[in-house]
Amino acid sequence: MPSGYYFIPGTPQDGIAMKLQKTTRFTLEIPEPFDFSLTVAKPAGWHWSIRNEIFEHGKFWTGLYVRDIPVGLKMSAIKNLVQVTAYSESRLPAGYQGDLESIVAEGLGADEDLGGFYEFAKNDPILLKTVEDLPGMRLGHVDDLFGSTILAILLQMAPMKRSEEMMDAVLRLYGTPIDFDEKSINLWPTPKKIAATPESDLRNRAKLGYRSGRLIAAARYITEHPMSIRELGKLPGKAALKNLMSIPGVGIYSAGIILWEATLPVDSWSVTILSELYFNETPEKPREAIDRVAAALTRRFGKWSWFAFGYILNDLRELAKIYRLSRIT
Numbered sequence: 211m212p213s214g215y216y217f218i219p220g221t222p223q224d225g226i227a228m229k230l231q232k233t234t235r236f237t238l239e240i241p242e243p244f245d246f247s248l249t250v251a252k253p254a255g256w257h258w259s260i261r262n263e264i265f266e267h268g269k270f271w272t273g274l275y276v277r278d279i280p281v282g283l284k285m286s287a288i289k290n291l292v293q294v295t296a297y298s299e300s301r302l303p304a305g306y307q308g309d310l311e312s313i314v315a316e317g318l319g320a321d322e323d324l325g326g327f328y329e330f331a332k333n334d335p336i337l338l339k340t341v342e343d344l345p346g347m348r349l350g351h352v353d354d355l356f357g358s359t360i361l362a363i364l365l366q367m368a369p370m371k372r373s374e375e376m377m378d379a380v381l382r383l384y385g386t387p388i389d390f391d392e393k394s395i396n397l398w399p400t401p402k403k404i405a406a407t408p409e410s411d412l413r414n415r416a417k418l419g420y421r422s423g424r425l426i427a428a429a430r431y432i433t434e435h436p437m438s439i440r441e442l443g444k445l446p447g448k449a450a451l452k453n454l455m456s457i458p459g460v461g462i463y464s465a466g467i468i469l470w471e472a473t474l475p476v477d478s479w480s481v482t483i484l485s486e487l488y489f490n491e492t493p494e495k496p497r498e499a500i501d502r503v504a505a506a507l508t509r510r511f512g513k514w515s516w517f518a519f520g521y522i523l524n525d526l527r528e529l530a531k532i533y534r535l536s537r538i539t
Contacts, residue, residue, distance in 0.1 A: 227387035227394060230282045230297035236311055238292045240320050243328070245346030246270075246287035249318055252347065254524040258317060259352045261377055262395055271393045274317075274352055276302065276310045280397055282390035283314065292318060297390035316440065319348025327517040336487055336529070340521035343528045349520045351470065353439045357398035359428050359457060362464035363421050365477075379416040404429035424459030431457050442469050470516040476504040480523065482537050487522070487529070492536055 250258045250272075251265040263272035270285045282297035294314055296302075302310065315321070324346075331337035364376045384403055385396035404412075404425055412422035435456075442450045451473060454465040466475030476484065478496040481503050485493050488507065493499035511518045522529065530538040 227389040228280055228299060230280070230299060230388050230390040232295060232391075233298045233301050234296045234307060234310075236294050236296075236307075238294060238311070238315050238318065238320065240290045240292060240315075240318050240348070241324070242290050243324055243346040244290040244318075244348060245344075246285075246292060248344055248347035249350055250285070252524050253344070253527070256524070258350065259354065260357070260395065260397055261374075261381060264393060264395070271391065271395065273388055273390075273395050273397050274313060274354060275397065275400070276306050276313065278400065279306065280386050280388050281310060282388050282393075282395065284391050285314075295391075297388075312440075313353050317350045317352040319350040322348050322350075322517075324348060324517075327514050330511075330514045331518075331521075334518075336533075337518055337521060339529065339532070340525040343525045344521060347521070347524065349470070349517065351439060351443075354398060355437060355439050355442075355468065356401045356404075356429065356432050358439065358468040359432065359460065359464075360398055360425065362467040363424050363428065363459050364418070365467065366421065366459075366464065376416065376418055376421070380418075383416055401429040401432040405433050421459075427458035428460065439469060443471060447471065470520075474504045474508055474515055474519055476500050476507075476519075479537060480519075483526070483535055484522070486535055487533055 247265075247268065250270045257263060258270075259272045259274050263270070265271075268286055271283070272285075273280060273282045275281070279298060279302065281302075284295040284297070286293050292314075294311075296310060328341050331341045360380060361377065364380070365373050368376070380399065381396040384399040384407065386399065387394065387396050407426065409422045409426055412418045412425060416422075418425065437453065442453055445453065450469055450471070451462075451465055454460055454468055455462070460468065462473055463475055463477060466473040478500065481496050481500045482493060484507060485491050485499060485503055488510070489503075493503075507518070508515050526535065526538050529535065
């Protein structure tokens, strides 16, 4: 390939994986405290970018889009220095390298004030326990608005097993398969692909039920009104929330999943845990307690609300050894 020539890949044929080659390497220095394993492979099973990413023996394989170009990633770390190898069909166009490094750094929580949260946690016995159990776990946030929207819609009003089945079906049937470094991974589908998919196909093949229409409507809206999580994160809270909730199918709970800073994504499962931890009560009607508990904890935690929420949910196994948690014990 001549020097200076860039090939921008098109949409791969369904079921045929894109073969990616090693195209760049870089190192990121993440502020201390930082634990690579806890950050990319969280105890609660939260994925970093996509559900089928792989973490083995300290090495992490995942993928994401950089301005619609699929990129595979292999990462490892020595203390707080993260080595990143990126794979793509060809060398990334000028300017994309900086975007890639920024997306990965934000995904690893490089800009988070974890030290500030740890200081805050010293005055809360529950939070203090979580930070002692999970030192250096950064929450991070990969900039993939449509992938996060898929996750949020498929988590609505469904048991976790059912949500996971729907996510796996969407990835298998409509995702972008990539092969690199002898690994195979499916990226979330692009909004353009879902926007062009018949609703009956999502209902019958992926078994998404009523969420089929919501997902297509969201895909069409995002295609027509491009925005990014990074851009939304720079807006004042209410403005970011308003923009997110303009996406069809995205309500207050879903907005909290997509943009954690916007609002606490408390649901009928987590509201019981939080009530038992902080108010020593088990709600008889969890769904009716969501707004009250979310508001009370937002007042209690202030700007550290999402850190508190993330640390608590990722430390439930240890917290359940001390506190009576009916949804865990």
